[in-house]
Amino acid sequence: MRKAKAPKFKAPIVIIGGGVAGLALASGLIQRGVEVKILDRGWLPWQMGMGFIVLRTGLDALHELFPRVRWGDVGAPVLRAKIMDSSSELLSDTTLDAYAIGRGTLLNTMLDQLPPGTLIDHAGVSEFLRGADGRVRAVICDDGRVIPCSMVIGADGLRSATREFLYPDVQLEDVRVREVVSIFDAPHVAEILGTTFIKHYDPDGGFGVGMLNVGGGQVVWFVQHDADRYDWAGLSPGMLRWAIWEKVSRWPAPIPALWAMTKFTKSHLWFTRDLYPDFDYVQNNIVLIGDAAHPVLSFTSHGATGALEDAVLLAPLLADAKDDEERASSAAAFGMVRRDMFERIVVEGREILERFLLPLHKQPKGVMLPLVK
Missing domain, CATH: 3.50.50.60 (FAD/NAD(P)-binding domain)
Incomplete structure (x- = not known):
């Protein structure tokens, strides 16, 4: 000091x-x-x-x-990022030097x-x-x-x-991508995630689900979506819950389990902006x-x-x-x-x-990691 x-x-x-x-x-x-x-x-x-x-x-x-x-x-290291499609086909596996923590x-x-x-x-x-x-x-x-x-x-x-x-x-600036973000206690999922940030992309583009351990047995998961294709802004928490389930019910574990544990009354629909x-x-x-x-x-x-x-x-x-x-x-x-x-x-x-909005087969290789360094 x-x-x-x-x-x-x-x-x-x-x-x-x-x-x-x-x-x-x-x-x-x-x-x-x-x-x-x-x-x-x-x-x-x-x-x-x-x-x-x-x-x-x-x-x-x-x-x-x-x-x-x-x-x-009080938080958790993030040492790896695994990016996959909705069938768990690996798109990239990258080492990181980062840290995650609940707000x-x-x-x-x-x-x-x-x-x-x-x-x-x-x-x-x-x-x-x-x-x-x-x-x-x-x-x-x-x-x-x-x-x-x-x-x-x-x-x-x-x-x-x-x-x-x-x-x-x-x-x-208005941005067409929005996020439904949730945090809750899930020690067993946090242990499975460990130090890895996991994100799955829809092959058609414009939709992704990410999750990470933020320490203390808590998990943050988020659903990024193209608002032009998935206009969820006016939905009640109950309707939002089922709209997301319709999209991710057959996606890889632990996504369906995360959905089941989420109280969507406490989730946040974030209108992403920049300037x-x-x-x-x-x-x-x-x-x-x-x-x-x-x-x-x-x-x-x-x-x-x-x-x-x-x-x-x-x-x-x-x-x-x-x-x-x-x-x-x-x-x-x-x-x-x-x-x-x-x-x-x-x-x-x-x-x-812009790449996120594209179908996966149109995205350049090597750009899947959603971080600017």
């Missing part, structure tokens, strides 16, 4: 959003003696997604940002490492107060509370209000990170990884700055580097999506 430095700024850095990006950056800053407040409109980790694949750079960031946590005890487990573990009172719950943001120099000097919450700040970090996720405040004309990064991640003393800056398709496995990378890169830059000008300059340099990187990731994610 680094020795905390004396504070150089009169007001804290305010982080909007208590997800992966916000909690990770808060930890990195607090380690370096920076005062931080996290504002979150409603912190319910079990309602905000199911699980993550974290790539090696993200796992390294977790170890650096939360050095007291034994991450191997609620990750967020609760991260929050437990922060000082009490760092996260202020039920604190939606309604307005920013700017000084004469154009910098935000305070954040006004929905309930009227005024929180002074030296900098604002927008870490408020896919539908970021901070991003909308900065760029009201920037809109998320091409043709805007600045930094404007004056407001910085966008994580999904607020660079939402990407799940095909890339760069959502949580990108958020953790943001935190481990940005924390020392902000902590070491001597004044507002140096902080702004360092943040702007960070934003340019990250935007260039995610321009590539967004493009590659869209290429993977």
